Amino acid sequence: MQQVFSIPKSFKEDFKYTFCPGCDHGIAIRLLAEVLDELGIQDKTICAASIGCSVFIYDFLNVDSIESPHGRAMAEATGVKRARPDKVVFTYQGDGDFASIGLAESMHAAFRGERITAFMLNNTTYGMTGGQHGPTTMMGQITTTSPTGRNREYYGYPARMAEQIALADGCAFSARVALDSIPHINDAKKAIKKAFQVQLDGTGLGFVEILSTCPTNWHMTPEQAHARVRDDMTKTFPLGIFKDTTEE
């Protein structure tokens, strides 16, 4: 009998699934593990983790990881890469970590063209603290700190990171992907792989913004949450590749 499904070897054998039902972290980390396997880089990869729900990456991936204070993952990843240029280094951050408290570190790593790879999960809210308004909250979106919905007057506009990072000369690959359907998941995996590939090629920063669900704080079922990603989020955050130096 042919085996068609197995756990990637970049996954820990004893992991326990700790995310909420319907949360996309599970799919994102699974894709990361598959890509690490396929590129054969698991044993030379170091992860700079972050703060928020993404912090649980330690529990899943079978790679060396360093904790970063909230927002500082890109600085820590820079330090790791400058100390060990032969290693593969990536960050795994939420939108609050990457685009709010860590915006300076994120943008400057891109400007410098650090040979690292960054993943930002965008679920339009601060998930771990219970669903507050953040830098990526959509116009009109209700959160615990935008009780009547995000408006121009009090909150301004959401940050579109995949486009911003793509503008940096040091960025070699920037894309926005979603995990709401099989075709999108397949595209996401390709983007994740390219974001690592530019690091391996030494051409610059690889960045993927991953649109993802937060059913608990959105007060939705997993199905409703994925419909929101597909129907609402992609209007504010269009999917696509915003920079790809591998094609030049």
Add this chain to the structure above:
Amino acid sequence: MNSSEKVLIKGNYAIAQAAVNAGCQCYFGYPITPQTEIGEYLSGKMQELKRGYVCAESELAAINMVIGAVSTGVKAMTSSSSCAVSLMQEALSYAASDELPVVLVNVMRAGPGLGYIYPAQGDYNQAVYGGGNGDYKIIVLAPSTVQECIDYTYRAFYLAHKYRNPVILLADGLLGQMMEPASFGEYPYPEIDNSSWALTGAKNRASRAIYSCARDEKKQIEHIKNLFKKFDLISQNETSWEEFKTEDADIILTAFGSMTRNIKAAMNVLREKGIKAGCFRPITLSPFPNNRIEELAKEGKDFIVVEMNMGQMFKDVKYAINGAAKAELINRPCGEWLSVEDIVSSVEKFMEKNYAASI
């Protein structure tokens, strides 16, 4: 500059070259007076040696780059000054909890707030007690000469790696900007094997994660207790100080860092005037030489603490004396260093007030 030859060199350059000699593989920093020469010097030197250098976007980023680098087992350092070192306190708390060998040089200027670029010693509390959250301890070394800037930079790297604990080299603007003859010699310490914990990729071994979040009350308690057990060991092994003519002294002048220079001179003037003065100077501000101060106090020797702040080390000296002798503070918050004359006249007043009958 890797020999016993004496060179005339500025404190900041001495620290920078000593870091190079110590094998510092990466330097990350952001400019701030009066320590900017460290980053200027290392920007060229590290590139020449093909080592890591980033002119970071902020002090927050700089010290977190150091955390990233040292987590892979290499030696790395940042340097800054007072108000900007405040920005690094979060990372120091993380590094202490994560047991990472971060080396931070603070060339102090005046505070609080922006303060100004006058030299001062106002960051004693921040360095010794920590400005970050939670229970943690940092090793703090205080040089008083350019030669010691070199020697203690070597020691800072050694202790950081030996104990896997952050170390602060607490210098000040006077020392950073001053030129003195000094020699570099060779880095005198053995290399520490980091292979049991460093993040180098999970090749032929289980993966490692370095983090401070135990997510388990019992583990968290045990972790904090272990950090303090380690610091007890550091206290036992590494507490260091210098003393001069304390044996027959009635009063002991106490200072740290570059103020040590003036209390030594004041001691000599006082002795010429017939006052039996001695000097005591902690080299490690953390761990602090409590026991030795207590011993001297119990012999009936009074302490006069001279420092360029509002009495930060003074409290620790009083705590160590524990009522066994008198303690007096001679201080100024920042700016022109207290002169030998200032110190001598203050000591004379102290003697008059307390020993009028016996003089």
